[in-house]
Amino acid sequence: MGMSNSLEQLAGGVAVITGAGSGIGEGLARVAAEAGMRVVVADIALERAEQVAQSICEGGGEAHPLRVDVSSAGSIDALAAAVHERFGDVTLLIDNAGVETLGYSWELSAEQWDRTLNINIHGAIHGVRAFAPRMIACGKPAWIANTASIGGLGMMPIQTSYILSKHALISYSECLFLEMQLAGAPIAVSAILPGPVATRIFSDGSTTTDSGSEAHRSMMNAMLEADGISGYEAARRILPQIAAGEFWVSTHPEITRQMATGRAQHLSTLSKPALPEEVLQSMGLSVDS
Template structure:
Protein backbone atom coordinates (compact mmCIF):
# COMPACT_ATOMS: atom_id res chain seq x y z
CA UNK A 1 0.00 0.00 0.00
CA UNK A 2 1.40 3.38 -1.00
CA UNK A 3 1.64 6.15 1.58
CA UNK A 4 -1.07 8.14 -0.20
CA UNK A 5 -3.43 5.17 -0.36
CA UNK A 6 -3.02 4.49 3.35
CA UNK A 7 -5.61 7.22 4.04
CA UNK A 8 -8.30 4.79 2.90
CA UNK A 9 -7.37 1.92 5.24
CA UNK A 10 -10.29 0.95 7.49
CA UNK A 11 -12.72 3.19 5.64
CA UNK A 12 -15.90 2.56 3.68
CA UNK A 13 -16.07 2.90 -0.12
CA UNK A 14 -19.32 3.22 -2.07
CA UNK A 15 -19.01 2.72 -5.82
CA UNK A 16 -21.85 2.92 -8.34
CA UNK A 17 -21.54 1.01 -11.58
CA UNK A 18 -19.37 -1.47 -9.68
CA UNK A 19 -20.34 -4.55 -11.67
CA UNK A 20 -17.83 -4.05 -14.48
CA UNK A 21 -15.17 -1.82 -15.98
CA UNK A 22 -13.70 1.04 -13.99
CA UNK A 23 -16.18 0.57 -11.14
CA UNK A 24 -15.20 -3.06 -10.74
CA UNK A 25 -11.52 -2.17 -10.81
CA UNK A 26 -11.98 0.52 -8.18
CA UNK A 27 -13.92 -1.84 -5.94
CA UNK A 28 -11.17 -4.45 -6.10
CA UNK A 29 -8.45 -1.90 -5.41
CA UNK A 30 -10.35 -0.25 -2.56
CA UNK A 31 -10.71 -3.66 -0.94
CA UNK A 32 -6.97 -4.23 -1.26
CA UNK A 33 -6.44 -0.97 0.64
CA UNK A 34 -8.34 -2.40 3.59
CA UNK A 35 -11.67 -0.73 2.88
CA UNK A 36 -15.11 -2.21 3.32
CA UNK A 37 -16.85 -1.82 -0.02
CA UNK A 38 -20.41 -1.22 -1.15
CA UNK A 39 -21.10 -2.29 -4.72
CA UNK A 40 -24.07 -0.53 -6.32
CA UNK A 41 -25.31 -1.54 -9.76
CA UNK A 42 -28.34 -2.77 -11.69
CA UNK A 43 -26.50 -5.77 -13.19
CA UNK A 44 -26.81 -8.06 -10.19
CA UNK A 45 -25.28 -11.19 -11.69
CA UNK A 46 -22.08 -9.40 -12.63
CA UNK A 47 -21.97 -7.46 -9.38
CA UNK A 48 -22.47 -10.54 -7.21
CA UNK A 49 -19.61 -12.22 -9.04
CA UNK A 50 -17.35 -9.27 -8.26
CA UNK A 51 -18.50 -9.32 -4.63
CA UNK A 52 -17.76 -13.03 -4.25
CA UNK A 53 -14.25 -12.59 -5.58
CA UNK A 54 -13.60 -9.66 -3.22
CA UNK A 55 -15.07 -11.52 -0.22
CA UNK A 56 -12.71 -14.41 -0.96
CA UNK A 57 -9.90 -12.02 -0.02
CA UNK A 58 -11.42 -11.42 3.41
CA UNK A 59 -13.10 -8.06 2.74
CA UNK A 60 -16.56 -7.07 3.98
CA UNK A 61 -18.73 -6.41 0.93
CA UNK A 62 -22.29 -5.14 0.61
CA UNK A 63 -24.15 -5.42 -2.69
CA UNK A 64 -27.12 -3.10 -3.22
CA UNK A 65 -29.26 -3.14 -6.35
CA UNK A 66 -29.28 0.52 -7.32
CA UNK A 67 -30.75 2.24 -10.34
CA UNK A 68 -29.01 5.62 -10.12
CA UNK A 69 -31.66 7.10 -12.43
CA UNK A 70 -34.02 7.01 -9.43
CA UNK A 71 -33.19 9.50 -6.64
CA UNK A 72 -34.98 7.38 -4.05
CA UNK A 73 -32.72 4.44 -4.93
CA UNK A 74 -29.69 6.53 -4.00
CA UNK A 75 -31.37 7.60 -0.75
CA UNK A 76 -31.91 3.92 -0.01
CA UNK A 77 -28.28 3.13 -0.86
CA UNK A 78 -27.07 5.81 1.55
CA UNK A 79 -29.35 4.58 4.32
CA UNK A 80 -28.37 0.92 3.94
CA UNK A 81 -24.69 1.81 3.77
CA UNK A 82 -24.80 3.88 6.95
CA UNK A 83 -26.84 1.25 8.77
CA UNK A 84 -24.45 -1.52 7.76
CA UNK A 85 -21.00 0.09 7.78
CA UNK A 86 -21.37 3.58 9.28
CA UNK A 87 -19.68 6.69 7.90
CA UNK A 88 -18.62 6.76 4.25
CA UNK A 89 -15.00 7.56 3.46
CA UNK A 90 -15.06 7.37 -0.33
CA UNK A 91 -17.98 7.89 -2.70
CA UNK A 92 -17.41 7.22 -6.39
CA UNK A 93 -20.35 8.20 -8.59
CA UNK A 94 -19.24 6.10 -11.53
CA UNK A 95 -22.35 4.58 -13.13
CA UNK A 96 -23.00 5.69 -16.69
CA UNK A 97 -24.26 4.53 -20.07
CA UNK A 98 -23.46 5.32 -23.68
CA UNK A 99 -26.24 6.18 -26.13
CA UNK A 100 -25.60 6.55 -29.86
CA UNK A 101 -27.76 8.39 -32.32
CA UNK A 102 -28.65 11.68 -33.97
CA UNK A 103 -30.29 13.93 -31.40
CA UNK A 104 -33.62 14.00 -33.27
CA UNK A 105 -33.77 10.21 -33.65
CA UNK A 106 -33.35 9.20 -30.02
CA UNK A 107 -36.74 8.56 -28.38
CA UNK A 108 -37.66 10.85 -25.52
CA UNK A 109 -37.55 7.93 -23.09
CA UNK A 110 -33.98 7.10 -24.09
CA UNK A 111 -32.92 10.74 -23.71
CA UNK A 112 -34.45 10.79 -20.22
CA UNK A 113 -32.81 7.50 -19.25
CA UNK A 114 -29.36 8.59 -20.45
CA UNK A 115 -29.44 11.96 -18.73
CA UNK A 116 -30.99 10.58 -15.55
CA UNK A 117 -28.25 7.97 -15.20
CA UNK A 118 -25.27 10.02 -16.36
CA UNK A 119 -26.13 13.38 -14.82
CA UNK A 120 -28.81 12.96 -12.16
CA UNK A 121 -27.19 9.78 -10.89
CA UNK A 122 -24.14 11.85 -9.96
CA UNK A 123 -26.14 14.78 -8.59
CA UNK A 124 -28.38 12.63 -6.41
CA UNK A 125 -25.48 10.45 -5.35
CA UNK A 126 -23.88 13.53 -3.85
CA UNK A 127 -27.19 14.79 -2.48
CA UNK A 128 -27.85 11.45 -0.76
CA UNK A 129 -24.38 10.96 0.75
CA UNK A 130 -22.86 14.41 1.31
CA UNK A 131 -24.98 15.37 4.35
CA UNK A 132 -23.79 12.31 6.27
CA UNK A 133 -20.20 12.80 5.17
CA UNK A 134 -20.32 16.43 6.30
CA UNK A 135 -22.01 15.56 9.59
CA UNK A 136 -19.31 13.02 10.45
CA UNK A 137 -16.68 15.76 10.39
CA UNK A 138 -14.21 13.19 9.08
CA UNK A 139 -11.88 13.50 6.12
CA UNK A 140 -13.63 12.02 3.08
CA UNK A 141 -13.51 11.88 -0.71
CA UNK A 142 -16.12 12.26 -3.47
CA UNK A 143 -15.15 11.36 -7.02
CA UNK A 144 -17.44 11.74 -10.03
CA UNK A 145 -16.72 9.98 -13.31
CA UNK A 146 -16.78 12.38 -16.25
CA UNK A 147 -14.67 11.59 -19.34
CA UNK A 148 -12.15 13.17 -21.64
CA UNK A 149 -15.33 13.53 -23.68
CA UNK A 150 -16.25 16.19 -21.15
CA UNK A 151 -13.47 18.26 -22.72
CA UNK A 152 -14.53 17.76 -26.30
CA UNK A 153 -17.35 17.38 -28.79
CA UNK A 154 -18.50 14.40 -30.83
CA UNK A 155 -21.55 13.79 -33.06
CA UNK A 156 -23.60 10.60 -32.62
CA UNK A 157 -22.43 10.50 -28.98
CA UNK A 158 -24.12 13.82 -28.20
CA UNK A 159 -26.18 12.63 -25.24
CA UNK A 160 -23.12 11.04 -23.63
CA UNK A 161 -20.76 13.94 -24.32
CA UNK A 162 -23.11 16.62 -23.00
CA UNK A 163 -23.71 14.52 -19.88
CA UNK A 164 -19.97 14.33 -19.21
CA UNK A 165 -19.62 18.09 -19.68
CA UNK A 166 -22.37 18.43 -17.07
CA UNK A 167 -20.65 16.08 -14.63
CA UNK A 168 -17.41 18.02 -14.97
CA UNK A 169 -19.03 21.41 -14.32
CA UNK A 170 -21.06 19.94 -11.44
CA UNK A 171 -17.87 18.58 -9.88
CA UNK A 172 -16.09 21.93 -10.25
CA UNK A 173 -18.95 23.72 -8.51
CA UNK A 174 -19.12 21.04 -5.81
CA UNK A 175 -15.40 21.52 -5.18
CA UNK A 176 -16.00 25.23 -4.60
CA UNK A 177 -18.97 24.56 -2.33
CA UNK A 178 -16.89 22.25 -0.13
CA UNK A 179 -14.30 25.03 0.07
CA UNK A 180 -16.97 27.48 1.14
CA UNK A 181 -18.10 25.07 3.86
CA UNK A 182 -14.46 24.52 4.92
CA UNK A 183 -15.31 20.84 4.76
CA UNK A 184 -12.64 18.13 4.96
CA UNK A 185 -14.09 16.54 1.82
CA UNK A 186 -11.94 16.26 -1.29
CA UNK A 187 -13.75 16.40 -4.64
CA UNK A 188 -12.33 14.83 -7.78
CA UNK A 189 -13.46 14.64 -11.40
CA UNK A 190 -12.36 11.43 -13.09
CA UNK A 191 -11.68 11.85 -16.81
CA UNK A 192 -10.88 8.41 -18.20
CA UNK A 193 -9.17 8.11 -21.56
CA UNK A 194 -9.34 4.84 -23.53
CA UNK A 195 -10.45 2.10 -21.12
CA UNK A 196 -11.70 -1.27 -22.37
CA UNK A 197 -15.10 -1.38 -20.66
CA UNK A 198 -18.52 -2.68 -21.71
CA UNK A 199 -19.83 0.82 -22.41
CA UNK A 200 -20.20 0.38 -26.18
CA UNK A 201 -21.16 -3.27 -25.84
CA UNK A 202 -24.03 -2.21 -23.57
CA UNK A 203 -24.86 1.01 -25.45
CA UNK A 204 -28.32 1.89 -26.71
CA UNK A 205 -28.28 2.74 -30.41
CA UNK A 206 -30.83 4.38 -32.70
CA UNK A 207 -31.56 2.68 -36.03
CA UNK A 208 -29.50 4.75 -38.48
CA UNK A 209 -26.60 2.61 -39.86
CA UNK A 210 -24.17 5.47 -39.18
CA UNK A 211 -24.79 4.96 -35.45
CA UNK A 212 -23.85 1.30 -35.54
CA UNK A 213 -20.77 2.06 -37.63
CA UNK A 214 -19.65 4.79 -35.24
CA UNK A 215 -20.24 2.50 -32.27
CA UNK A 216 -18.17 -0.25 -33.87
CA UNK A 217 -15.30 2.17 -34.55
CA UNK A 218 -15.30 3.29 -30.92
CA UNK A 219 -15.63 -0.27 -29.61
CA UNK A 220 -12.70 -1.43 -31.74
CA UNK A 221 -10.60 1.52 -30.60
CA UNK A 222 -11.19 0.72 -26.94
CA UNK A 223 -10.56 -2.98 -27.49
CA UNK A 224 -7.26 -2.36 -29.28
CA UNK A 225 -5.94 0.67 -27.37
CA UNK A 226 -7.82 0.73 -24.08
CA UNK A 227 -6.35 -0.26 -20.73
CA UNK A 228 -8.25 -2.63 -18.44
CA UNK A 229 -10.60 -1.50 -15.70
CA UNK A 230 -8.12 -2.78 -13.13
CA UNK A 231 -5.27 -0.78 -14.66
CA UNK A 232 -7.48 2.30 -14.84
CA UNK A 233 -8.25 1.91 -11.13
CA UNK A 234 -4.54 1.62 -10.32
CA UNK A 235 -4.05 5.01 -11.99
CA UNK A 236 -7.20 6.65 -10.61
CA UNK A 237 -7.36 5.75 -6.91
CA UNK A 238 -3.94 7.12 -5.88
CA UNK A 239 -4.83 10.48 -7.46
CA UNK A 240 -8.12 10.58 -5.54
CA UNK A 241 -6.27 9.71 -2.32
CA UNK A 242 -3.86 12.58 -2.98
CA UNK A 243 -6.77 15.01 -3.21
CA UNK A 244 -6.32 15.85 -6.89
CA UNK A 245 -9.32 17.39 -8.62
CA UNK A 246 -8.31 16.45 -12.17
CA UNK A 247 -7.94 12.66 -12.19
CA UNK A 248 -6.84 11.09 -15.45
CA UNK A 249 -6.00 7.63 -16.73
CA UNK A 250 -4.04 9.15 -19.62
CA UNK A 251 -2.61 12.53 -18.53
CA UNK A 252 -1.09 13.45 -21.90
CA UNK A 253 -4.35 12.74 -23.73
CA UNK A 254 -6.33 14.69 -21.15
CA UNK A 255 -4.02 17.68 -21.46
CA UNK A 256 -4.26 17.55 -25.26
CA UNK A 257 -8.06 17.53 -25.07
CA UNK A 258 -8.02 20.40 -22.57
CA UNK A 259 -5.65 22.46 -24.72
CA UNK A 260 -7.73 21.82 -27.82
CA UNK A 261 -10.91 22.81 -26.01
CA UNK A 262 -9.32 25.96 -24.63
CA UNK A 263 -8.09 26.95 -28.09
CA UNK A 264 -11.47 26.20 -29.63
CA UNK A 265 -13.29 28.41 -27.12
CA UNK A 266 -10.75 31.22 -27.02
CA UNK A 267 -10.91 31.50 -30.81
CA UNK A 268 -14.69 31.07 -30.92
CA UNK A 269 -14.03 28.48 -33.61
CA UNK A 270 -16.80 26.65 -35.43
CA UNK A 271 -17.25 23.01 -34.32
CA UNK A 272 -15.14 20.64 -36.40
CA UNK A 273 -13.88 17.08 -36.39
CA UNK A 274 -10.32 15.92 -37.13
CA UNK A 275 -9.82 14.73 -40.71
CA UNK A 276 -8.80 11.23 -39.58
CA UNK A 277 -12.03 10.79 -37.62
CA UNK A 278 -14.08 11.99 -40.56
CA UNK A 279 -12.33 9.45 -42.77
CA UNK A 280 -13.00 6.68 -40.25
CA UNK A 281 -16.71 7.59 -40.32
CA UNK A 282 -16.72 7.49 -44.11
CA UNK A 283 -17.15 11.24 -44.41
CA UNK A 284 -13.64 12.25 -45.40
Protein backbone atom coordinates in the same frame (compact mmCIF):
# COMPACT_ATOMS: atom_id res chain seq x y z
CA MET B 1 1.05 13.76 0.33
CA GLY B 2 2.72 11.87 -2.50
CA MET B 3 0.78 9.73 -4.93
CA SER B 4 2.51 6.48 -3.93
CA ASN B 5 1.45 6.47 -0.28
CA SER B 6 -1.82 8.39 -0.70
CA LEU B 7 -3.85 5.16 -0.71
CA GLU B 8 -2.90 4.58 2.92
CA GLN B 9 -5.31 7.33 3.98
CA LEU B 10 -8.22 5.30 2.63
CA ALA B 11 -7.56 2.22 4.79
CA GLY B 12 -10.34 1.31 7.20
CA GLY B 13 -12.88 3.59 5.49
CA VAL B 14 -16.12 2.72 3.73
CA ALA B 15 -16.31 3.11 -0.07
CA VAL B 16 -19.48 3.26 -2.15
CA ILE B 17 -18.91 2.82 -5.88
CA THR B 18 -21.80 2.89 -8.35
CA GLY B 19 -21.61 0.91 -11.56
CA ALA B 20 -19.13 -1.36 -9.76
CA GLY B 21 -20.47 -4.52 -11.38
CA SER B 22 -18.30 -3.97 -14.46
CA GLY B 23 -15.40 -2.12 -16.06
CA ILE B 24 -13.88 0.88 -14.34
CA GLY B 25 -16.20 0.65 -11.32
CA GLU B 26 -15.27 -3.01 -10.81
CA GLY B 27 -11.60 -2.04 -10.98
CA LEU B 28 -12.15 0.78 -8.47
CA ALA B 29 -13.90 -1.63 -6.10
CA ARG B 30 -10.98 -4.06 -6.31
CA VAL B 31 -8.31 -1.40 -5.77
CA ALA B 32 -10.27 0.22 -2.91
CA ALA B 33 -10.54 -3.19 -1.22
CA GLU B 34 -6.81 -3.76 -1.73
CA ALA B 35 -6.24 -0.39 -0.03
CA GLY B 36 -8.05 -1.76 3.03
CA MET B 37 -11.46 -0.21 2.49
CA ARG B 38 -14.81 -1.90 3.14
CA VAL B 39 -16.43 -1.62 -0.26
CA VAL B 40 -20.07 -1.39 -1.29
CA VAL B 41 -20.34 -2.71 -4.84
CA ALA B 42 -23.46 -0.92 -6.11
CA ASP B 43 -24.97 -1.67 -9.51
CA ILE B 44 -28.32 -2.02 -11.21
CA ALA B 45 -27.09 -5.45 -12.37
CA LEU B 46 -27.14 -7.15 -8.96
CA GLU B 47 -25.81 -10.45 -10.27
CA ARG B 48 -22.67 -8.80 -11.63
CA ALA B 49 -22.24 -6.84 -8.38
CA GLU B 50 -22.52 -10.10 -6.42
CA GLN B 51 -19.85 -11.75 -8.58
CA VAL B 52 -17.46 -8.82 -8.15
CA ALA B 53 -18.02 -8.69 -4.37
CA GLN B 54 -17.57 -12.44 -4.05
CA SER B 55 -14.34 -12.37 -6.00
CA ILE B 56 -13.01 -9.51 -3.81
CA CYS B 57 -13.92 -11.44 -0.66
CA GLU B 58 -12.23 -14.58 -2.00
CA GLY B 59 -9.08 -12.51 -2.45
CA GLY B 60 -9.20 -11.50 1.22
CA GLY B 61 -10.93 -8.12 0.85
CA GLU B 62 -14.26 -6.90 2.21
CA ALA B 63 -17.03 -6.14 -0.29
CA HIS B 64 -20.82 -6.10 -0.20
CA PRO B 65 -23.08 -6.10 -3.26
CA LEU B 66 -26.12 -3.83 -3.25
CA ARG B 67 -28.58 -3.03 -6.01
CA VAL B 68 -29.13 0.60 -6.97
CA ASP B 69 -30.68 2.34 -9.95
CA VAL B 70 -28.86 5.67 -10.03
CA SER B 71 -31.47 7.11 -12.41
CA SER B 72 -33.89 7.06 -9.46
CA ALA B 73 -33.39 9.58 -6.64
CA GLY B 74 -35.40 7.31 -4.34
CA SER B 75 -33.24 4.28 -5.10
CA ILE B 76 -30.09 6.27 -4.23
CA ASP B 77 -31.70 7.58 -1.01
CA ALA B 78 -32.47 3.98 -0.04
CA LEU B 79 -28.88 2.95 -0.81
CA ALA B 80 -27.47 5.79 1.35
CA ALA B 81 -29.73 4.88 4.28
CA ALA B 82 -28.92 1.15 4.01
CA VAL B 83 -25.18 1.74 3.76
CA HIS B 84 -25.15 4.12 6.74
CA GLU B 85 -27.09 1.66 8.86
CA ARG B 86 -25.03 -1.40 7.93
CA PHE B 87 -21.53 -0.01 7.50
CA GLY B 88 -21.42 3.40 9.21
CA ASP B 89 -19.76 6.54 7.88
CA VAL B 90 -18.95 6.60 4.17
CA THR B 91 -15.50 8.07 3.43
CA LEU B 92 -15.33 7.53 -0.34
CA LEU B 93 -18.19 7.97 -2.80
CA ILE B 94 -17.55 7.39 -6.50
CA ASP B 95 -20.47 8.28 -8.76
CA ASN B 96 -19.28 6.09 -11.60
CA ALA B 97 -22.31 4.46 -13.26
CA GLY B 98 -22.77 5.68 -16.81
CA VAL B 99 -24.22 4.58 -20.14
CA GLU B 100 -23.58 5.27 -23.82
CA THR B 101 -26.36 6.17 -26.23
CA LEU B 102 -25.69 6.55 -29.95
CA GLY B 103 -27.56 8.26 -32.74
CA TYR B 104 -28.43 11.65 -34.16
CA SER B 105 -29.87 13.87 -31.41
CA TRP B 106 -33.17 14.28 -33.17
CA GLU B 107 -33.55 10.54 -33.68
CA LEU B 108 -33.07 9.47 -30.06
CA SER B 109 -36.40 8.81 -28.38
CA ALA B 110 -37.53 10.90 -25.41
CA GLU B 111 -36.96 7.77 -23.29
CA GLN B 112 -33.38 7.42 -24.53
CA TRP B 113 -32.67 11.06 -23.70
CA ASP B 114 -34.20 10.76 -20.23
CA ARG B 115 -32.38 7.53 -19.47
CA THR B 116 -28.97 8.86 -20.51
CA LEU B 117 -29.28 12.14 -18.65
CA ASN B 118 -30.86 10.54 -15.58
CA ILE B 119 -28.11 7.94 -15.21
CA ASN B 120 -25.11 10.01 -16.26
CA ILE B 121 -25.98 13.40 -14.74
CA HIS B 122 -28.73 12.96 -12.17
CA GLY B 123 -27.06 9.78 -10.88
CA ALA B 124 -24.09 11.82 -9.65
CA ILE B 125 -26.17 14.77 -8.44
CA HIS B 126 -28.45 12.53 -6.38
CA GLY B 127 -25.48 10.46 -5.22
CA VAL B 128 -23.97 13.55 -3.64
CA ARG B 129 -27.34 14.84 -2.40
CA ALA B 130 -28.03 11.50 -0.69
CA PHE B 131 -24.55 10.80 0.76
CA ALA B 132 -22.84 14.16 1.39
CA PRO B 133 -24.94 15.38 4.36
CA ARG B 134 -23.98 12.35 6.49
CA MET B 135 -20.38 12.47 5.21
CA ILE B 136 -20.11 16.13 6.25
CA ALA B 137 -21.91 15.61 9.57
CA CYS B 138 -19.53 12.85 10.70
CA GLY B 139 -16.60 15.26 10.36
CA LYS B 140 -14.16 12.68 8.97
CA PRO B 141 -11.96 13.54 5.98
CA ALA B 142 -13.65 12.04 2.94
CA TRP B 143 -13.54 11.91 -0.85
CA ILE B 144 -16.19 12.30 -3.55
CA ALA B 145 -15.34 11.58 -7.18
CA ASN B 146 -17.55 11.74 -10.26
CA THR B 147 -16.63 9.70 -13.34
CA ALA B 148 -16.78 12.12 -16.29
CA SER B 149 -14.63 11.43 -19.39
CA ILE B 150 -12.00 13.00 -21.63
CA GLY B 151 -15.10 13.35 -23.84
CA GLY B 152 -16.22 16.02 -21.37
CA LEU B 153 -13.51 18.26 -22.82
CA GLY B 154 -14.45 17.78 -26.46
CA MET B 155 -17.12 17.15 -29.08
CA MET B 156 -18.42 13.97 -30.67
CA PRO B 157 -21.46 13.82 -32.93
CA ILE B 158 -23.61 10.66 -32.67
CA GLN B 159 -22.67 10.55 -28.97
CA THR B 160 -24.24 13.92 -28.18
CA SER B 161 -26.29 12.85 -25.17
CA TYR B 162 -23.26 11.14 -23.63
CA ILE B 163 -20.80 13.93 -24.39
CA LEU B 164 -23.03 16.67 -23.01
CA SER B 165 -23.60 14.61 -19.86
CA LYS B 166 -19.83 14.44 -19.33
CA HIS B 167 -19.43 18.19 -19.87
CA ALA B 168 -22.15 18.62 -17.25
CA LEU B 169 -20.34 16.33 -14.78
CA ILE B 170 -17.13 18.35 -15.09
CA SER B 171 -19.05 21.58 -14.47
CA TYR B 172 -20.92 19.98 -11.59
CA SER B 173 -17.69 18.69 -10.03
CA GLU B 174 -16.02 22.12 -10.31
CA CYS B 175 -18.91 23.84 -8.53
CA LEU B 176 -19.15 21.06 -5.93
CA PHE B 177 -15.43 21.44 -5.18
CA LEU B 178 -15.97 25.15 -4.49
CA GLU B 179 -19.09 24.47 -2.41
CA MET B 180 -17.15 22.07 -0.15
CA GLN B 181 -14.49 24.77 0.32
CA LEU B 182 -17.13 27.42 1.11
CA ALA B 183 -18.81 25.09 3.57
CA GLY B 184 -15.47 24.30 5.22
CA ALA B 185 -16.19 20.59 4.77
CA PRO B 186 -13.17 18.23 4.78
CA ILE B 187 -14.39 16.55 1.58
CA ALA B 188 -12.08 16.38 -1.42
CA VAL B 189 -13.85 16.48 -4.79
CA SER B 190 -12.46 14.98 -7.99
CA ALA B 191 -13.53 14.76 -11.61
CA ILE B 192 -12.33 11.50 -13.18
CA LEU B 193 -11.57 11.81 -16.90
CA PRO B 194 -10.85 8.30 -18.15
CA GLY B 195 -9.33 7.79 -21.57
CA PRO B 196 -9.96 4.53 -23.46
CA VAL B 197 -10.75 1.60 -21.14
CA ALA B 198 -11.88 -1.76 -22.51
CA THR B 199 -15.30 -2.28 -20.88
CA ARG B 200 -18.83 -3.25 -21.88
CA ILE B 201 -19.96 0.40 -22.24
CA PHE B 202 -20.34 0.40 -26.03
CA SER B 203 -21.58 -3.17 -26.40
CA ASP B 204 -24.28 -2.32 -23.82
CA GLY B 205 -24.98 1.10 -25.35
CA SER B 206 -28.36 1.84 -26.88
CA THR B 207 -28.67 2.97 -30.50
CA THR B 208 -31.26 4.37 -32.87
CA THR B 209 -32.56 2.16 -35.68
CA ASP B 210 -30.48 3.75 -38.46
CA SER B 211 -27.38 1.85 -39.57
CA GLY B 212 -25.11 4.84 -38.90
CA SER B 213 -25.44 4.67 -35.14
CA GLU B 214 -24.79 0.91 -35.16
CA ALA B 215 -21.66 1.43 -37.28
CA HIS B 216 -20.47 4.14 -34.89
CA ARG B 217 -21.02 1.81 -31.95
CA SER B 218 -18.99 -0.97 -33.61
CA MET B 219 -16.20 1.45 -34.48
CA MET B 220 -15.99 2.77 -30.89
CA ASN B 221 -16.21 -0.74 -29.43
CA ALA B 222 -13.36 -1.93 -31.68
CA MET B 223 -11.30 1.13 -30.67
CA LEU B 224 -11.73 0.32 -26.95
CA GLU B 225 -10.91 -3.35 -27.52
CA ALA B 226 -7.77 -2.45 -29.47
CA ASP B 227 -6.48 0.53 -27.45
CA GLY B 228 -8.23 0.38 -24.08
CA ILE B 229 -6.46 -0.44 -20.83
CA SER B 230 -8.26 -2.78 -18.40
CA GLY B 231 -10.72 -1.50 -15.81
CA TYR B 232 -8.34 -2.68 -13.11
CA GLU B 233 -5.37 -0.83 -14.64
CA ALA B 234 -7.53 2.30 -14.98
CA ALA B 235 -8.46 2.06 -11.30
CA ARG B 236 -4.81 1.58 -10.27
CA ARG B 237 -4.09 4.90 -11.97
CA ILE B 238 -7.24 6.66 -10.71
CA LEU B 239 -7.52 5.85 -7.01
CA PRO B 240 -4.13 7.22 -5.82
CA GLN B 241 -4.94 10.55 -7.51
CA ILE B 242 -8.33 10.74 -5.77
CA ALA B 243 -6.74 9.88 -2.41
CA ALA B 244 -4.09 12.57 -2.95
CA GLY B 245 -6.84 15.17 -3.40
CA GLU B 246 -6.25 15.85 -7.10
CA PHE B 247 -9.24 17.52 -8.76
CA TRP B 248 -8.46 16.40 -12.34
CA VAL B 249 -7.97 12.66 -12.34
CA SER B 250 -6.71 11.02 -15.49
CA THR B 251 -5.90 7.55 -16.80
CA HIS B 252 -4.05 8.87 -19.88
CA PRO B 253 -2.47 12.21 -18.84
CA GLU B 254 -1.10 12.92 -22.33
CA ILE B 255 -4.51 12.62 -24.04
CA THR B 256 -6.15 14.62 -21.24
CA ARG B 257 -3.65 17.44 -21.73
CA GLN B 258 -4.19 17.41 -25.52
CA MET B 259 -7.96 17.55 -25.14
CA ALA B 260 -7.79 20.32 -22.52
CA THR B 261 -5.43 22.36 -24.69
CA GLY B 262 -7.66 21.84 -27.72
CA ARG B 263 -10.70 22.98 -25.75
CA ALA B 264 -8.89 26.07 -24.46
CA GLN B 265 -7.77 27.00 -27.98
CA HIS B 266 -11.24 26.43 -29.40
CA LEU B 267 -12.81 28.74 -26.80
CA SER B 268 -10.10 31.38 -26.81
CA THR B 269 -10.48 31.81 -30.58
CA LEU B 270 -14.27 31.28 -30.57
CA SER B 271 -13.84 28.85 -33.47
CA LYS B 272 -16.63 26.89 -35.10
CA PRO B 273 -17.04 23.29 -33.89
CA ALA B 274 -14.69 20.94 -35.74
CA LEU B 275 -13.28 17.46 -35.31
CA PRO B 276 -9.59 16.59 -35.52
CA GLU B 277 -8.56 14.94 -38.83
CA GLU B 278 -7.78 11.58 -37.20
CA VAL B 279 -11.24 11.47 -35.62
CA LEU B 280 -12.91 12.20 -38.97
CA GLN B 281 -10.86 9.43 -40.56
CA SER B 282 -11.73 6.93 -37.82
CA MET B 283 -15.40 7.77 -38.44
CA GLY B 284 -14.91 6.91 -42.10
CA LEU B 285 -15.70 10.46 -43.22
CA SER B 286 -13.97 11.63 -46.39
CA VAL B 287 -11.59 14.48 -45.77
CA ASP B 288 -11.37 16.57 -48.93
CA SER B 289 -9.39 19.73 -48.52
